[in-house]
Amino acid sequence: MTDQTITKDKNEPVYVVDDLIAKDIDAYLDQHEHKTMLRFITCGSVDDGKSTLIGRLLYDSKMIFEDQLDALTSDSKKVGTQGQEIDFALLVDGLAAEREQGITIDVAYRFFNTEKRKFIVADCPGHEQYTRNMVTGASAADLAVILIDARKGVLVQTRRHSYLCHLIGIKNIVLAVNKMDLVDYSQDVFDKIVADYTEFAEGIGIESFTAMPISGFKGDNITTLSENTPWYKGPTLVEHLETVEVISSVDADKPFRMPVQWVNRPNLDFRGFSGLIATGSVKPGDAIRVLPSGKTSKVSRVVTFDGDLDEAVAGQSVTVCFEDEIDCSRGSVISVADNPPQTADQFESTIVWMADDALVPGRAYWLKLGTQTVSATIHAPKYTVNVNTMEHMAAKTLELNEIGVAEIATDKQIVFEPYAENRALGGFILIDRMTNATVAAGMLHFSLRRSQNVHWQALDIGRKQHADLKNQRPAVLWFTGLSGSGKSTIANLVEKKLYRMNRHTFLLDGDNVRHGLNKDLGFTEADRIENIRRVGEVSKLLADSGLIVITAFISPFQADREMVRSMLPEGEFFEVFIDTPLKVAEARDVKGLYKKARAGELKNFTGIDSPYEAPRDPEIRIDTTKMSPDEAAELIVNTLLGDA
Structure with missing residues (x-):
């Protein structure tokens, strides 16, 4: 019985199917539709042959378009391939910089499949400066192929990438000793590398790995066992990839967990909670618990686009409906009731x-x-x-x-x-x-x-009662600006105006706070951040007591001011930018600080050798070159009380 080609379109992959299978094409397609998926990465040192190996896998699995093959053959002739017709690495190294240097810089993802399984493979860069790219590629992988150049043995990046794979939690590791053709397929070389790697792996906690001698360039032990390594009795790389257990199958045996991505409510008659099941399984009737609220209910339905399921398992995206109306939203986690996270x-x-x-x-x-x-x-x-x-x-x-x-x-x-x-x-x-x-x-x-x-203690008298007693709305007026901009002067005037209006206030000034609460802090970036964090916490406590809090701090970093904003209810934080040009502030130099900073006697001084990040969209902006301190204070008070 001869083979038949299902399609010969030049722009489509060529699949060859036996006549007998072609007679039942629906069964054939169904078989491929329900294959399991394995995500794996290739990593190791520079020029260990990672891209070449992936190119070989794509080629051997017939996942290359004919026009791609023509272009690849042409490109291979340009770069030279030691007499080989095709340079498989060019299939993966897509960036111009990668082709010019013969290395991988970005993480390249490729898809291919065999008769037994589908694959997503990430080709990770070998250079140390691209370690972050490697971590990105490894974060979702079920398996790692650690390549070692047989001529070089275990290198620094071999250890680095192995440690990262172990750290990220990849349990399935393949030690692929590549370029065996360049060491005459020596078993002694292979055994020495495996022994060295075993000693290292045990030291970092890797309990097991699968070692195999390969040549991505020649194809040895990739899809079929090579006659060049008769001493090797293990599986081929593809055989191992097809049969290794994937994370999803292991996760199915764990307790049910599903982070909620969104609340699915297309109409008033349907309310469900959609997400990807992380671990375990769920079916109608199961008792569940929603965290962090701790509310419990039972599953009434497990819904998908194709209809309801009798059971859903780890790796499936579903919508879960409850028997009871309980609070659940994006960010909640649905779990089995008697064993929650x-x-x-x-x-x-x-x-x-x-x-x-x-x-x-x-x-x-x-x-x-x-x-x-x-x-x-x-x-x-x-x-x-x-x-x-x-x-x-x-x-x-x-x-x-x-x-x-x-x-x-x-x-x-x-x-x-x-x-x-x-x-x-x-x-x-x-x-x-x-x-x-x-x-x-x-x-x-x-x-x-x-x-x-440490737990929150429930109190009968809260911020609302404190505010009602004072007959005002709590607020934090956060003055920010360069040293000498006029923050303390204007803040003092604002408090005096509010005092005359019978408002309950408290003023926190930068210099005053450093005499007590923050006297242990210096002026490094880290100390400045801690300074503002502490002041933010104090401001929150004072606002909880119903006060209008006025602060005057340089607070040079936008992220830190936003941190304080996030501590308070919406609408209670007023960023007041005292906008004074550096030249004007330095000309005032009331405390002589700029003079010391210019002379090198005062390090990390904002505006001189430490940056000031001006507010992007403050509630109130005061241009002190156009407005007197009293006018500024009047504007701030009117804005505050107008919003109250």
């Missing part, structure tokens, strides 16, 4: 820093964990990890590509599980509040005991 607001975590600008301890970042987004501050790291020696090193911050262990505090409790148990509820990213750029990825280890032992 934890909630906490302080954690120990491992952080991989991915931004060019270093971590600023104490600064507020957005922390995104699953569908939950909260404000979080990171303490100074306990230590960083030297991935070459596994040594713990003292550190005050984290630089680009550094890995450290640090404590994190969130502004409210979040639902979580340790990353080792649940990636979806244990892995997070940190986002810069000003630029919205992702600056770090991290893994939660455990909650701190103090977060479990």
Whole structure:
């Protein structure tokens, strides 16, 4: 019986199917539609052959278009391939800079399938400066192929990438000793590399891995066992990829967890909660608990686009309906009722820093964990990890590509599980509040005991009662501007005007606070951030007592002012920008500080050798070159009371 070609369109992949299968094409298509999916990465040092290997896999699985093949053959002749007709690496190295240098810079994702499974593979860069790219590629992988050049053995990046894969929680690791054709397929070379890697792997906690000798260039042990390595009795790479157990199948055996992505309410007769099931399974009749509220109910329906399901498992996106009307929204987590995840607001975590600008301890970042987004501050790291020696090193911050262990505090409790148990509820990213750029990825280890032992005490007299007693609306007037801009002068006038109007106020001045509450702080960036954090907390407490709080602080960083804003109810924070040009402020120099800063006697002085980030959209802007202090105070009071 001869093979038949289902399609020969030049712009489509060529699939070859036996006549017998072609007679029942529906069964054939159904078989392919329900294949399992494996996500894996290739990583290792520069020029270990990662892109070549992926190109070989795409070629051998017939996932290359004919016109792509023609272009590839032409490009291969231009770059030269040691006599080989095709340079498989060119299939993956798409950036011009990559082709010119013969390296991978970005993470390249490719899709292919075999008779047994579908695959998504990420080709990760080998250079140390692109470690953040590698972490991105590994974050969703079920398996890692660590490539080693047989001529070079275990290198620094081999150890770095192996440590990161283990840290991220990849359990399935393939040690692919590549370029065996360049060492005459020597078993001694292979055994020596495996022994060296085994010693390293045991030291970082990798319990097992699968080692195999390959040649991506020649195709040895990729899809079929090679005659060049008769001493190797293990599986081919493709055979191993087709049969290894994927994370989703393991997650199905864990307790049910589903972060809610959105509330599905197309009409008044339907209300469901949609999301991707992270672990476990769910079916109608199951008792569930919604966190962090703790409310319980039972599942009435499990709905999909194709209809209701009798049961849904990890990896499926569904809409779950409840028997009762209970509070549940985006960011909530639906779990099995008798075995829920934890909630906490302080954690120990491992952080991989991915931004060019270093971590600023104490600064507020957005922390995104699953569908939950909260404000979080990171303490100074306990230590960083030297991935070459596994040594713990003292550190005050984290630089680009550094890995450290640090404590994190969130502004409210979040639902979580340790990353080792649940990636979806244990892995997070940190986002810069000003630029919205992702600056770090991290893994939660455990909650701190103090977060479990400290609870909010319910009080009968709250902020509303305090405010009603004073017959006013609480507010925080946050004066910001350069030293010498006139903040303290205008703030003092504002309080005097409010006092004459029988308003209850309290003024926090920058210099005065540093005589007591913040006398232990200096003027480094980290100390400035902590200074503002403390003042923000005090301002919140005073506002809770019903007062109108007036603060006068340089507060040079936008992120820190926004942190204070987030502590207060909507509409109670007024950013008052005392907008005075540097030349004018320096000309006043009431305290002689600018003169000292210019002479180098005063370090980290705002406006001279430390930046000032002007407010982007303040509630009140005072141009002191056009307005007297008294006029400014009058405008501020009128704006405040007009909004009250």
